[in-house]
Amino acid sequence: xxxxxxxxxRAQSGDQQAFAELVSRYSALVFxxxxxxxxxxxxxxxxxxxxxxFLKVHHAIESFxxxxxxxxxxxxITFNQAVNLKARVRFRSPHADETVLHQAVSPEPxxxxxxxxxxxxxxxxECIQTLPEVYQSALRxxxxxxxxxxxxxxxLGVPENTAKSYLYRARQLLHGxxxxxxxxxx
Amino acid sequence: xxxxxxxxxxxxxLLRRSMAAPVPSLPPDFDQRLMREVRRSSQPLDRYRRIxxxxxxxxxxxxxxxxxxxxxxxxxxxxxMILGPLALVATVPWARRATHTTMxxxxx
Numbered sequence: 001x002x003x004x005x006x007x008x009x010r011a012q013s014g015d016q017q018a019f020a021e022l023v024s025r026y027s028a029l030v031f032x033x034x035x036x037x038x039x040x041x042x043x044x045x046x047x048x049x050x051x052x053x054f055l056k057v058h059h060a061i062e063s064f065x066x067x068x069x070x071x072x073x074x075x076x077i078t079f080n081q082a083v084n085l086k087a088r089v090r091f092r093s094p095h096a097d098e099t100v101l102h103q104a105v106s107p108e109p110x111x112x113x114x115x116x117x118x119x120x121x122x123x124x125x126e127c128i129q130t131l132p133e134v135y136q137s138a139l140r141x142x143x144x145x146x147x148x149x150x151x152x153x154x155x156l157g158v159p160e161n162t163a164k165s166y167l168y169r170a171r172q173l174l175h176g177x178x179x180x181x182x183x184x185x186x
Numbered sequence: 187x188x189x190x191x192x193x194x195x196x197x198x199x200l201l202r203r204s205m206a207a208p209v210p211s212l213p214p215d216f217d218q219r220l221m222r223e224v225r226r227s228s229q230p231l232d233r234y235r236r237i238x239x240x241x242x243x244x245x246x247x248x249x250x251x252x253x254x255x256x257x258x259x260x261x262x263x264x265x266x267m268i269l270g271p272l273a274l275v276a277t278v279p280w281a282r283r284a285t286h287t288t289m290x291x292x293x294x
Contacts, residue, residue, distance in 0.1 A: 019224065024217050031212050043210045050212065051220055058224050121204045143205040168194075175197045185196035 004070040011061050019061070023054055026071075030054070030078050032147070033155045036140040037082040037133065042089060049082050056081070075157045083133060120183045127177040134158075135170040142167055 002010075002021070010018035030053050035046035056077055064073060128136055134156060141147040141155055153163035175185055213219075247268055254264045 016221070016225065020217065020221050023220055027212055027216055027220075035210055040207055040210070046210070047212060047216070050216070051223065054220055055223065055227060058228070120200075124200065124204050139201065140205070143201045144207060145209055171194050171197045171201070174201070175194070178197070185200050 005066060008061065008064060008066070008070050011058075012064070019058060022057075022070075026074055027054075029071075029155065030074060032141065032145055033075065033078050033137065034082045036137045036145060036155070037079070038086055038089075039136075039140065040144070042086075045085055045089060046082070049078065049085055053078050053081050071154075072157055075155070079157075086133075120178070123178060123181050123183055124174065127174050127181075130177070131170055131173060135166050135173070138163060138166040139170050 002018075004022070004025075007018045007022050007025075011022060027050060031046060031050045034049040034053075035043060038046045038049070053074065057074060064070070128139060131139070137156060138152050141152045142149070147155065149163050149167070150160055152167070153160040156163060156166075158166075178185055250268060251264050254267065255261075259267075
């Protein structure tokens with residue numbers, strides 16, 4: 001199997017087949033961080049981000065000098081593209097994630113308990129929105145997309161210990177915020 | 187899995203339950219659609235646009251020459267003023283490519 005740098009070199013000389021191979025190698029790896037930054041209300045937008053990222057990479061691949069890993073370069077483009085898009089679509093974001101309300105129709109006993117759970121989930125969704133971007137992304141990758149800590153680290157382009165500390169810090173902050181709002185985490 | 191303090195376990199299970207939702211993925215034809223878009227965006231100008239652009243270029247060169255001649259400039263100066271910028275425009279991409287190749291070779 002050809003390495004990334006070999007494929008990049010071929011793509012730089014105009015080989016479309018090499019670029020197609022890079023796309024198939026990286027499409028899921030670009031989509032996952034994009035969707036983790038944008039959240040589940042904006043899945044079609046995450047697909048647009050993935051497309052936009054590859055068009056940018058294709059346009060700029062000649063200027064890629066190989067000083068950094070190709071993967072780091074593409075993740076940086078993805079992160080910037082997704083964060084920029086999120087800033088633009090934020091006003092369309094509902095106050096809280098609506099899916100938590102759908103989940104509230106759960107087999108838990110009694111309507112009072114259901115309403116309580118729904119309120120707590122809504123508060124949690126609101127608290128997540130206030131966390132720094134990388135914490136939100138780490139949480140979504142880990143708890144929603146089922147990535148392990150190692151994969152979170154790779155997808156965010158940070159060392160594994162940093163990814164661990166993002167998750168730890170995010171949980172601590174959420175715990176504190178929920179407590180302030182009068183919700184128990186137990 | 188990270189090591190967790192007991193009080194962290196509560197928020198951990200809350201997050202697990204609250205964030206559980208179907209995992210999205212790209213449509214299966216994403217790669218093909220993207221490559222079509224890549225080919226479309228990197229295609230050279232089509233024939234019609236090329237003819238239009240060439241016509242526009244020639245007309246503006248002739249118009250500039252006539253105006254400059256009307257101002258009393260001789261043909262030599264007119265040729266320099268028209269061909270100089272054209273030569274510059276033609277050389278810049280070539281120089282960029284040459285510099286880029288040299289830097290890539292020296293990086294290796």
